[in-house]
Amino acid sequence: MHIPDGYLGPGTCGLFYLAMLPIWTAASRIVKKTLNARQVPLLAIGAAFSFVIMMFNVPIPGGTTGHAVGGVIVAILLGPWAACIAITVALVIQALLFGDGGITAIGANCFNMAFVLPFTGYYIYKAISCGAPIDSKRRVVAAGVAGYVALNIAAGVAGFVFGIQPLLHKTSGGQALYCPYGLNVALPVMLGEHLLVFGWVEAIVTALVIKYLQKHAPELLAEGRKI
Amino acid sequence: MKIISKLWIFIGVLIALSPLGLLLPEHFKAGSAWGEWGADEMQELVGYIPKGLERLSSIWSAPIPDYAFKGWEEKPMLSLSIAYILSAVVGILICVGVVFIFGRFLSKKE
Numbered sequence: 001m002h003i004p005d006g007y008l009g010p011g012t013c014g015l016f017y018l019a020m021l022p023i024w025t026a027a028s029r030i031v032k033k034t035l036n037a038r039q040v041p042l043l044a045i046g047a048a049f050s051f052v053i054m055m056f057n058v059p060i061p062g063g064t065t066g067h068a069v070g071g072v073i074v075a076i077l078l079g080p081w082a083a084c085i086a087i088t089v090a091l092v093i094q095a096l097l098f099g100d101g102g103i104t105a106i107g108a109n110c111f112n113m114a115f116v117l118p119f120t121g122y123y124i125y126k127a128i129s130c131g132a133p134i135d136s137k138r139r140v141v142a143a144g145v146a147g148y149v150a151l152n153i154a155a156g157v158a159g160f161v162f163g164i165q166p167l168l169h170k171t172s173g174g175q176a177l178y179c180p181y182g183l184n185v186a187l188p189v190m191l192g193e194h195l196l197v198f199g200w201v202e203a204i205v206t207a208l209v210i211k212y213l214q215k216h217a218p219e220l221l222a223e224g225r226k227i
Numbered sequence: 228m229k230i231i232s233k234l235w236i237f238i239g240v241l242i243a244l245s246p247l248g249l250l251l252p253e254h255f256k257a258g259s260a261w262g263e264w265g266a267d268e269m270q271e272l273v274g275y276i277p278k279g280l281e282r283l284s285s286i287w288s289a290p291i292p293d294y295a296f297k298g299w300e301e302k303p304m305l306s307l308s309i310a311y312i313l314s315a316v317v318g319i320l321i322c323v324g325v326v327f328i329f330g331r332f333l334s335k336k337e
Contacts (some may be wrong), residue, residue: 040330059257099289
């Protein structure tokens with residue numbers, strides 16, 4: 001889901017940077033108000049977890065690869081705004097240092113993976129687990145569903161952004177200038193592979209971490225500790 | 228042991244296992260992620276390299292491209308796995324450093 005340089009036109013890239021500016025500003029402001037100094041190590045672990053989990057490329061045999069983002073679990077533990085910051089840090093370092101995701105597409109990639117994903121995941125988890133005891137099975141299921149749905153919505157947005165490029169940018173001869181695949185290909189492929197394979201990885205990762213924390217650190221799951 | 232220490236160990240284990248993200252796709256003959264092809268692959272897929280893509284794709288030259296050292300493209304999988312682990316270590320150290328610096332400014336004192 002790391003859109004590289006050259007797949008999105010300048011307008012799309014600029015628009016997503018513009019969209020992310022107020023989100024990053026709000027995230028900083030809200031986290032500043034609510035993050036305790038003793039939660040900073042957990043935020044660092046969140047960024048590290050997201051960074052390394054994205055390196056686990058899962059193959060579709062003979063086809064493409066994809067990966068989890070690990071952002072939903074960070075959102076559940078620290079809240080969506082803090083998760084936005086943690087994932088943004090991971091994505092920016094991946095783009096600048098490792099060329100994973102384009103620098104022109106940092107806005108778009110952060111919009112999908114550091115905004116859409118943690119926010120949808122967080123609210124789905126909250127809606128399903130609402131009122132459930134900390135050690136309940138419902139919280140594990142809620143985490144799994146949140147991971148699955150959130151990764152797929154983010155993938156769908158990425159597919160949509162890929163897919164509108166040929167509509168926006170074409171040479172007079174009809175060749176695409178940036179991403180050559182339209183909505184009829186980009187959207188079903190991005191959604192399909194995440195619905196079938198990669199969404200499950202995010203679901204399992206999120207659910208397993210919740211299950212582990214229920215046993216070993218239930219205080220991290222208590223309401224009211226969230227940002 | 229405090230949960231934070233346990234979670235750091237967990238991150239360490241994930242770093243050590245990270246080459247799976249390189250070896251499994253290789254083993255199952257899976258190519259690039261969809262929409263993350265290089266210009267050559269694009270030529271094969273659609274028969275031409277989109278002009279804008281060609282221009283923008285080389286706008287940034289990452290120091291450790293694709294979690295491998297420059298010039299190591301033909302090295303055996305073992306070397307690539309080591310580079311992958313080192314990349315994870317470097318990337319995570321920077322992530323953690325940046326978050327701690329941010330954290331100093333962004334967190335409230337108790």
